[in-house]
Amino acid sequence: MPVYKIFIVAISLIVSLGVNARADRASPPGQRCTVETTNLVSVTIGNINKAPTITNTLSFSCSLSRAIPADRHMAYCWHIHDSSAGTKPFTYRYATLGSGRNQSRIGFNIYSNGTRVGDRRNEYNIIGYPTKVNDTLYRVDDPITVRFEGNEGVSNLPSGKYIYNNPQTHVTMYMLQPGDALDYRNACGVTNGDVTGTGNAKGNTVVDINIRTYCDIRVGSDMVFPRQFSLKNPVAAQAQVVVNCSAGTDYNVTLDNGQNYSDNMRHMKLQGGDDMIAYSLTPEQWVDTGSSFDQAFSIYGEVPAQATPPVGAYRDAVVVTVDIIK
Structure with missing residues (x-):
């Protein structure tokens, strides 16, 4: 059975954008x-x-x-x-x-x-x-x-x-x-x-x-883009997910399209509104082998240059899933 977690992609807009012997x-x-x-x-x-x-x-x-x-x-x-x-x-x-x-x-x-x-x-x-x-x-x-x-x-x-x-x-x-x-x-x-x-x-x-064959996954850090006044230039950020699978277990990690996918792009949506900010994530899928220890992976996000939407906080939720390869 696939194991999945949700990590958050968010940006806030101000002015124009604030986006552990015997x-x-x-x-x-x-x-x-x-x-x-x-x-x-x-x-x-x-x-x-x-x-x-x-x-x-x-x-x-x-x-x-x-x-x-x-x-x-x-x-x-x-x-x-x-x-x-x-x-x-x-x-x-x-x-x-x-x-x-x-x-x-x-x-x-x-x-x-x-x-x-x-x-x-x-x-x-x-x-x-x-x-x-x-x-x-x-x-x-x-x-x-x-x-x-x-x-x-x-x-x-x-x-x-x-x-x-x-x-x-x-x-x-x-x-x-x-x-x-x-x-x-x-x-x-x-x-x-x-x-x-x-x-x-x-x-x-x-x-x-x-x-024993097992896999677990958790979010190490959400993806939070820095606050912006304008989107005339690209904006970058990254998130981290942590996978722990039994040693020698091959697994596949995938990201879904989020909650506001359209026109072949993921979008963050204005909280309390309908305006959108397009963004991309890489990689969207990868294969690795477990070690029985935590394995951390970075996911890179980019907001491409686009028209600046109304001021506010924009948000999306992406599901990351780990599947054991038989």
């Missing part, structure tokens, strides 16, 4: 870490094949009971553990709807600085040097990108909330000895391919993907 902490002696980012993805998608890339930041910090020696450095290591993957390499992560053999699923992967985030295996951990806040506090804010992958040929997914198997973000910080290189083994304290050691923390990771 983290399950492991707290070994001397070090305590906290995972602050728990909600990695929260998006509503209409078409998985046109779903946008989601960006976020993984943040965690570790506090020490005392400062480390001047010749030492801290290193960090993190990964996102998926209980269904175990310690085996995987191609995609999946958020699922329902259970059993016939469950629907959405494939995706998580990246940080271009590296795919893995599950426990050494080569898929994200490593680096943390930011030193003070002598006993270190912090990490790593960029995260979520890309929907492995969904080729998938269409007409059932509506509903797709759940990603309650994964956890595991973080670790280690003190490097003099001469230690920043590699997986030193940053993660790796033994037999697993992460061990002090300063670990686990934070519940939420991946919230809703499949």
Whole structure:
């Protein structure tokens, strides 16, 4: 069903025209870490094949009971553990709807600085040097990108909330000895391919993907032409409409002809009278794809040069409609 709103086009005439973590902490002696980012993805998608890339930041910090020696450095290591993957390499992560053999699923992967985030295996951990806040506090804010992958040929997914198997973000910080290189083994304290050691923390990771096709539209601002004394020269103004459609949903926006259309022109009518002022709007129609966020569009109006009508306020109402393209 089309969704529509009305925006107002108006002009006033004077004289001649006035027209707004929970983290399950492991707290070994001397070090305590906290995972602050728990909600990695929260998006509503209409078409998985046109779903946008989601960006976020993984943040965690570790506090020490005392400062480390001047010749030492801290290193960090993190990964996102998926209980269904175990310690085996995987191609995609999946958020699922329902259970059993016939469950629907959405494939995706998580990246940080271009590296795919893995599950426990050494080569898929994200490593680096943390930011030193003070002598006993270190912090990490790593960029995260979520890309929907492995969904080729998938269409007409059932509506509903797709759940990603309650994964956890595991973080670790280690003190490097003099001469230690920043590699997986030193940053993660790796033994037999697993992460061990002090300063670990686990934070519940939420991946919230809703499949639902929707569109909404609202008027950001009406079109109000500046006051004029004469219409011997063209007068310009603009309005704004805001569209919010589910990610990947194609939609079409159209404007109707207003309340006083004649002679192939829209007209504003004198309030309390019958006199008219002709005007035009552009664009009158456009097609775009939703992102699940507000998308603002400008509509430009022009009163062409014409005979100046009697003094007063002139007004028209235009209906703007958004239709979902199937």
